[in-house]
Amino acid sequence: MPAGELARLMAVPQNTMSAHLSILARAGLVSAERRGRSILYRARLSRLREMMLFLLKDCCGGRTEVCAPLIDELVPCCPQPPSNHLNDLKGAK
Template sequence: MESESVILALAALAQSTRLDVFRLLVRHKPDGLPAGDIARELAVPHNTMSSHLGILARAGLVRSERQSRSIIYRADLDQLREVVTFLLKDCCGGHPGLCAPLVDALTPCCPAKATTRAR
């Protein structure tokens, strides 16, 4: 991943409404939500929400799919993983134990991974 892509993603998330949108979409994985439902849930005008969703989409953090008359938005967790990996790739300097607290903090949301990861 290139630095510019990471900067774009972090900039997209560095605004409270967009951060709320992304977190909402993460909670609704894998189904996603229609744009109108996102706007209603977060009490944001539809045209403003459209702008926020566009910024998140350009950053690669959300994907959209037309279903009939609705556009369904989903969080792109693969893109988020790439951003986080870019940030932390060299975090432990060859000492995996330094990253253990971070891995442990993520484990409760992903218990299937907990049994397969090396300590």
């Protein structure tokens, strides 16, 4: 999606959105592809997943109850077979 379109949808100044997307691209969390005068941005889902897992594991510090509310909020957005997400986090440490 072009930076301008993202900025419009999020009601953020276009130059601010471009600056943020540029930082995310340098961090490897989004990819950027020039098309004419526009730059199209795409989320790099594998990298975003790695980052989110790192943050969740790090914030829990071995105490899964700290992240349980966040994990419970994430589960409904992506229905999958039942699993114990708290044990997944604990075992990944």
